[in-house]
Amino acid sequence: MQQNELKTPYFMINEDKLIENLEKAKQLKEISGVKLVLALKCFSTWGVFDIIKPYLDGTTSSGPFEVKLGHETFGGETHAYSVGYSEEDVREVADICDKMIFNSQSQLSAYRHLVEGKASLGLRLNPGVSYAGQDLANPARPFSRLGVQADHIDATVFESIDGVMFHMNCENKDVDAFIELLDAISAQFGEYLDKLDWVSMGGGVFFTWPGYDIDKLGSALKAFSVKHGVQMYLEPGEAIITKTTDLVVTVVDIVENDKKTAIVDSATEAHRLDTLIYNEPAAILEASEDGEHHYVIGSCSCLAGDQFCETTFAQPLKIGQRLHILDSAGYTMVKLNWFNGLRMPSVYCQRTSGAIEKLNEFDYSDFKRSLSQWSVN
Incomplete structure (x- = not known):
C-alpha cells in the first residue's frame, strides 16, 4: 500500500517519529524517577498503544470512557479524573482505576466511600499560578473551577487522601518557568505534600521540544520528590505525539x-x-x-x-x-x-x-x- x-x-502517524519522542520520555524517567501516564484527552488512538506502552507507565483520563479505554487497551496504571463526576461515573470506574482524583472537596466527600479500598484517593489543587499561552487554556484563570484554591482547603483532608494533582501548564517549553512553578507549589503546599504518597504535576510540560533541557527538568523533579517524600507523576499528551x-x-x-x-x-x-x-x-x-x-x-x-x-x-x-x-x-x-x-x-x-x-x-x-x-x- x-x-x-x-x-x-x-x-498518517509515523512510528519512527513517535519513538523519537518516547526515547526522550525514557530519558526523563531514568533521570528523575518520575512516572509518566499518557493523557488520553489529547491522544487516544489505541491502535498505536503497542508502540507507546513499553515507554510509559499508564494513562490518565478526563471522563469515564477514557478510564475504560486506558484500562482495556493500555494497562499499567489507570488514573481517573473528571471535573465533575456523577455517582454513576464513580461506580462505573472505581473497580478499574488505580487512582481516582476528585476536582473538589465536595465531590471527594460525596463519593470517597465508593472508592476506598479499591483505588488510591487524590484531590486536584489549584496553585493560582500557571503557564499558558491563552486564557482559554489557563487553569489558573480568574474564577477557575479547576481544583481547590489554597485558601479554600480544609487541612484535615490530607489526613485521608493519598495524593494530589496539579495541572497548570499548557505547552510549556521553558524548563526554568516550570521549575519556578515547582518551587511555588513547594512553598505554598509543602506541609501538605509531606503527608502524601504521590504528587502529579499534570501535563503541558513540553519536554520533547527541540533543545529542551531534559536533564535540568529531571533533576528538579527528583529533588522535589526527595524533598517531600513522594512519587512524582507527569501526564504528557502533546509531548508524546x-x-x-x-x-x-x-x-x-x-x-x-x-x-x-x-x-x-x-x-x-x-x-x-x-x-x-x-x-x-x-x-x-x-x-x-x-x-x-x-x-x-x-x-x-x-x-x-x-x-x-x-x-x-x-x-x-x-x-x-x-x-x-x-x-x-x-x-x-x-x-x-x-x-x-x-x-x-x-x-x-x-x-x-x-x-x-x-x-x-x-x-x-x-x-x-x-x-x-x-x-x-
Missing part, C-alpha cells in the same frame, strides 16, 4: 476573491478543531517561506471563517494536489465530528518497516449511526 493510493483525507502525524488532504478547488483560496477536502471545525478554537494557523509541508504564490488554505465546510492557514508556495497549487497538514495528532482525532456530513479522515500508521497499517476508516453508515439508532425509511 502506497500513500498516494490512499483516499484523502487521512491521518508532537510532530508525529500529518493530516493529508487534497485540493478540490481554487477560488479567488482578492486572495486565492485553495479549498481542500477537510475542515478545521470537523477535523482539526483546535486550529479554529485557538486561532493557531496550521503548517503545510509543501509550503515555502519565500514562495511567490500566496494562498489561503480553506476548508470545505460552510463556516465562512473556516480555514487552515495562509501561506506561500514556490509553485502554483493545482486541483488534485495533495497537501500535508503537519503536527495533526494532538487534540485532533479525539475531537473529530460529523459537521456538514463531511467524510471522516481514515487513520493510518507508517511503521518502522515502511509498511502502512490501517487503524480505522469510516463511511456513511458511521455518520448515520451517530445520529440515530433506528432505521429511517
